[in-house]
Amino acid sequence: MKISAYLFLLLTSLFWQPAFAAESTAIKILQQDRGRDYGLMVGELIHHHYIISTDSEYTLTTASLPIEGELNYWLDLHSVELKSTEKQNRTIYRLSLVYQSFYAPLDVRALTIPAITLDFLTSQEQRVSLTLDEWTFTMSPIKEITPSGVGNSDGVDHFMKPSIQPHRLKLKPIETRLIILCSLLLLCLLFYVALSGWLPRLNRSPFLQAKRQIKALSKQDLKQTEHYQACLQALHQAINQRAGQTIFFSRLDTFLNTHPAFQTLDKPLRNFFTQSEASFFFAATPEPSYIKDCIRLCHQLADADKVSLKS
Incomplete structure (x- = not known):
């Protein structure tokens, strides 16, 4: 029996020694970041990050990765993310685990996230395991056990913290x-x-009103003589309104003497009355350029009218 026991121990050491040697040299954790282990609140996400280096012949068995979901009544594995890159003759694994704790302590409590064992296989089906140690952290309550101060009542309102004041924009x-x-x-x-x-206060001149009327008529189809005569009549009405009486060609000199501001427009006014008499009394067909002349004359009379109103 002793000889059999020695032989069993010898064979066991022969078979298991390479595995342990491979675990210590071929697979190792280069870096791990598991965040702070204190002051965590209920519902808070806990991020764990690991960088694991292995020989290129070792491949991580994805079946050994933890499964997302509920781990126990107070801890969920929110997500598992694994990335790998080849660097020279080694493989770099980046493993990210996100936990979420739903434990609501009434006082500061120490909790533990269980350890995780990862399996690596070679092409010869040699299995090597790597253990990510368990992680202990403390959780803090979101409300105090007893109301602060002496002599306060034990009502529920005294346990709750005051609401955060709204932020004013x-x-x-x-x-x-x-x-x-x-x-x-x-x-x-x-x-x-x-x-x-x-x-009205900025536009007291009747010539601007006549200008708008003539422009509106000029946008129509001016094929009839009545349309041209309507444009001429609009300017006549503006001159009569400014003079306070009907002005004919024979009374033009009197109008200019009464309103000296228009004397610089003596020639254009005479041309206008000449065109008007030819159209109304001699049935002459006005040319399209007459309309442009009337609009120009209205603008000149309006400018002169502003000077006369100021004086």
Whole structure:
């Protein structure tokens, strides 16, 4: 029996010695990072990272990796991520494990994440194991056991911490930009209204009104003589409105003497009245250029009218 026992020990040492030698030299943990082991709260994620180096002949058995899911009533394995790279004649494994603890302690408690055994195989089916040690950490409660202070009641409200005050957003920069944009919009609107002649105080000249009427008529199909005569009539009405009476060609000199600001437009006005008499009294067909002349004359009369109003 003694001889048999010695032979058994001898054979066992012969077969198991290479395996232990391989584990110590061929497979090793280069780096591990398991974060802080104190002050963890319920529901907090726990990240463990390992960098393992092996000879190229050893391959990690994926079946030995832990399975995601519930490990016990208070600990879940949230995710398992494994990456490998070849470097010279070695294989570098990067293993990331994410745990989540749902233990809600009433006081500071020490908990342990169990150890993990990883298996590596060679092409000759030689198995070598590597153990990731268990990890102990402490969890802290989210509420105090007894109310702070002396003489407080034992109500539930005294156990809870006060709520976090809501964060106030700084709206001053937004208000400033909004005021600037609204001001610019208002200025643009006023500028547009002024150009359109919708502000009576900024547009007291009847010649601008006549100019808008003539432009509106010029956009139509001016094939009929009545359309041209309507453009001429709009300017006549503006001159009559400024003079306060009906102005014919024979009264043009009186109008210019009464309103000296228009004397610089003596020639264009005479040309206009000449064209108007030819159209209304002699049935002459106006040319399209007459419309442009009327618009130009309205603009000149409006500028001169501003000078007369200021004076």
